[in-house]
Amino acid sequence: MIIQLEQNITASQLEKLREKLQEIQYRSTRVSTQFGDYIIGVGKKEFDIRAIGALPGIRDIHRVSDDYKLVSKKWRVEDTVIELEEGIRIGTGHFALMAGPCSIESEEQVEKTIRHLAANGVRIMRGGVYKPRSSPYSFRGLGIDGLKLWHAKAREAGIRIITEVMMVEQIKPMIPYVDIFQVGARNAQNFNLLDALGEVGKPVLLKRGISGTIDELLQAAEYIFSNGNERIMLCERGIRTFETAYRNTMDINAIAMLKDKTHLPVIADPSHGIGLRRYVDKVALASVMAGADGIIMEVHEQPEKAFSDGQQTLGFSEAERLYRQLRLAFELREGF
């Protein structure tokens, strides 16, 4: 169950509520976010929802039988829309484009990418400064210095920054330079990192694990929410299956289902989703029709010269064509 508390609930009212929950043998967790105060109750017994809901200091109470609670659509009338500065909105009814290189490489690369994005009305730039790499001998990104350089250029152009964070220690130094923290697929169940991001006042984009279920993704989001941060988006980025013709198997089913199960925005990553440049456009368009609230994709002036091998990265002109198509597909879908 989810109990929404009044802001001015008193200590004795709270105590009374706790007793009531103990009576019915529900374990309770207090959650305070930037937008509200909640008690999450977990238990198995039947209970009289009105008796609890009528207690003083309680705004509302909701039954949510899923393993995830606060991220469920069952208790929220309206879908979450995340607002960034300057009127950028992410969530139902809005369409978010995020694009940029796999890795931040150089000042020149950043400038060229920003020019490309600005010319195309793309207001959120992706890029890695901390790169999770299978091999310890691979390039691991430019780190905080790369981020600062990037941030300075992006701010000038009114472009927002989304980038991956890999460990708790990185969060604090990154905060001034990041608009959206990204959690990568390999950290989808790094619960300590999720906890820590719950205490941060910035939105988080949470990627589905390489073989993560829908349910696991939603519970991972619950970690962030229950630690205090309601500004979460989920990202489908392809799963691991028996099929080796593509790098990953983009699971558009997940997009359709997530939009039904949670009030959080759902973003699709076609670049990693199929992992083959040639098909990124089709997979991106399919994702929009399946219900995605936005697309995050890799672009590079010269994909074949990117630090990453660029096999899943679009060139600027391909990307331009795709932005237009995606916006049209979004408009068509919204008209349905």
Place this chain on the structure above:
Amino acid sequence: MIIQLEQNITASQLEKLREKLQEIQYRSTRVSTQFGDYIIGVGKKEFDIRAIGALPGIRDIHRVSDDYKLVSKKWRVEDTVIELEEGIRIGTGHFALMAGPCSIESEEQVEKTIRHLAANGVRIMRGGVYKPRSSPYSFRGLGIDGLKLWHAKAREAGIRIITEVMMVEQIKPMIPYVDIFQVGARNAQNFNLLDALGEVGKPVLLKRGISGTIDELLQAAEYIFSNGNERIMLCERGIRTFETAYRNTMDINAIAMLKDKTHLPVIADPSHGIGLRRYVDKVALASVMAGADGIIMEVHEQPEKAFSDGQQTLGFSEAERLYRQLRLAFELREGF
């Protein structure tokens, strides 16, 4: 390699070609279809393509290094468009809708479905009379009598029939009543059935196996083509993955890739693809954006009363809305 023969190639010219192939140690297979004559050569040595191509009696010669040959896009300038009677076309540039119940159940059901399809301009009706069932104790369909009844009603209304064939012995009796033979996912590598369908003058819709790779699907189609039948469409119907939130995981990546690898039409089956009625529309729309040439889907006047449990079946009004949306999505895509 694929060698296209002139219709009037002489026996001695053919003999000469064979010798040439033996010289370079290529095993050769003669293929005659309703549309052409071919020699398929399989070997590893380098060869002079012009020397062979210049031989008399040869129209053209193509290198195709894939394991599949005749179904590859590498040698065909234009995509295959399959024509049914009355101007129905399936393939690139056309959009095919096929709808109907899981199983043919009764005359009344057939009539109602036909009325629904006719009113919506859907000209191909699906339905099972031989049903592959996991349990031997389940209903296995009305068989040939059901098919005859269905056929009579459909012909009156100008509706074409697609239905599954499960074994070689069923083909011959079914021929007069079937417009498209469907091969189900469980028979995707039933090579004897594929061989036999190669000798039939009717189009075949070949479903991907439950864990079939793209390559296996194309090689299965090669069985049909190389036995004489060029009129094949491929069908993505969801694969088996670790995710159990849906019955199958619709793999729209396969649609995007198949349209690139083969000249054959590609159809999407969202009903089995995700297997949950609530999401069939989104998955169908996504499939169109990924490049599908058509959609095959389950509809029933009363899904919850269908012989199958109907969990993946749309009601008539849901279906009507979806037909319209699919046609719009197709138009948008063609405009790109």
Place this chain on the structure above:
Amino acid sequence: MIIQLEQNITASQLEKLREKLQEIQYRSTRVSTQFGDYIIGVGKKEFDIRAIGALPGIRDIHRVSDDYKLVSKKWRVEDTVIELEEGIRIGTGHFALMAGPCSIESEEQVEKTIRHLAANGVRIMRGGVYKPRSSPYSFRGLGIDGLKLWHAKAREAGIRIITEVMMVEQIKPMIPYVDIFQVGARNAQNFNLLDALGEVGKPVLLKRGISGTIDELLQAAEYIFSNGNERIMLCERGIRTFETAYRNTMDINAIAMLKDKTHLPVIADPSHGIGLRRYVDKVALASVMAGADGIIMEVHEQPEKAFSDGQQTLGFSEAERLYRQLRLAFELREGF
């Protein structure tokens, strides 16, 4: 439910039973095998098992709530042991070794293999004469002539034959020359083939589908049993997973579980299970410890020269060493 009938049950007693089942709304199927007569009842209502069991003409009645019935362990006190001629037994308490080449290639190859098997006390020889091949341009086996040649040599040496059957039409001509019919992974849900093998008086080894579940395998076996043939063994031969380091992923969990769920013998195929010669021995030994009643494996005098590429085939001396180890492992396990 499974109702075992007395041999001399009268038509009127049978009628009475049928009425009783209709009363409780159970659909019933009559099954007659080489060893018994049964009625399988499928329904959902609660019923009084004693009331039905006490009817005249009934030997016994069992509740079996699984989707599969006759192959379930829930109603059989003793595991099935399949007897071949000359005292060969397959099933709990016995250990069966089956070995031979991927494909039957020549008289010389058959003779050498038989000598090898006889010298090592291996009494069942495997080999393909009808080969399921992904590509239509690959060698599909020597067919019935190869089988006859093989059979003549094997009979002289007292060696029994197991070989794959791929289509219903092949069964009848094969019967005189086959001791165990094998159904391959690709035909694991070829229900017509399973039906037909239910009417044959020879044992059947049924392989698990490439992505077949335990439940599907048992239901496939139920097809054979319910059509009249109780002499079935199941075979784990590796499944398709995300891991591409091996050809298939041998699933020894399935062996452990199948021995618990069914009374049928369970055979392991390490050659296909992992598909890499180097590891066949370890996988075979692991399969025995997991509970396998026997091992079917590929051996060839010169694996690297086999028709198949032989990558999963042991040479004679490797095989000899493994036979000994497997027998020791079996003895150890039986002692537990």
Place this chain on the structure above:
Amino acid sequence: MIIQLEQNITASQLEKLREKLQEIQYRSTRVSTQFGDYIIGVGKKEFDIRAIGALPGIRDIHRVSDDYKLVSKKWRVEDTVIELEEGIRIGTGHFALMAGPCSIESEEQVEKTIRHLAANGVRIMRGGVYKPRSSPYSFRGLGIDGLKLWHAKAREAGIRIITEVMMVEQIKPMIPYVDIFQVGARNAQNFNLLDALGEVGKPVLLKRGISGTIDELLQAAEYIFSNGNERIMLCERGIRTFETAYRNTMDINAIAMLKDKTHLPVIADPSHGIGLRRYVDKVALASVMAGADGIIMEVHEQPEKAFSDGQQTLGFSEAERLYRQLRLAFELREGF
């Protein structure tokens, strides 16, 4: 390539080596562990191995073309054997048993478990004090206090401790109380954690990711080794496949292959591997025959009352029987 350095290599000799590597365009990484000094070179060009090997200050040089280097078997003559205090050895030729509860719950539970282990000659005890849980509302373990309590009891009895570490910050406080650090499946690609464990003087047991490939597991181990810690064991604990009959699919193929690819010890976790108590014994025995150097398993005095639901946990008497069987299976295997 791996270059083993002499302990007394001089700065100028090192400089010379670096130049040589730059000449052939190899990126180099210096690695210093508790046992040796190495330079890892990564590049693509052909090089003269003897020319480099003959340089002063170099003990040996090895070509290792795998993505992982130091953990590869290609350069090490002998398998790694990890020694704990009091003569406990883990690795080829030795058999390690590790057992204990899912979670450390209470002093009484710890005492009972220790008595059980001591009585059966099991010298390493597993148990969780930091538990990775899908839901933020679940019990997350007793933490460092639980570990201290456990450590005090274990030391008295001469029992060693293996327990999971989930984040970098936990490592330092845990060091005095832990004998083997365990990295869980969800952290199998938490590269920062792996880096940090490379700097620790304690052995690490690294679990395979839920859908981690063999190659990813070995590269994860390379992270630890290349940061300075050679004392690593790998652990197969079941993978995620389409099969839902078990919680995970124990992949004994991985055990066989890992023993061939790496010199590190390989441990099997049958409890999580299949996740069903009823089959843990068979899976454990199979793992030994596949080549495992040890077994880590869950035992609890009253499995059904464990904090975890105990569905994969053996009771003491089941466990006792299994220890004996495992030791016999190990002896048999070593005799082969």
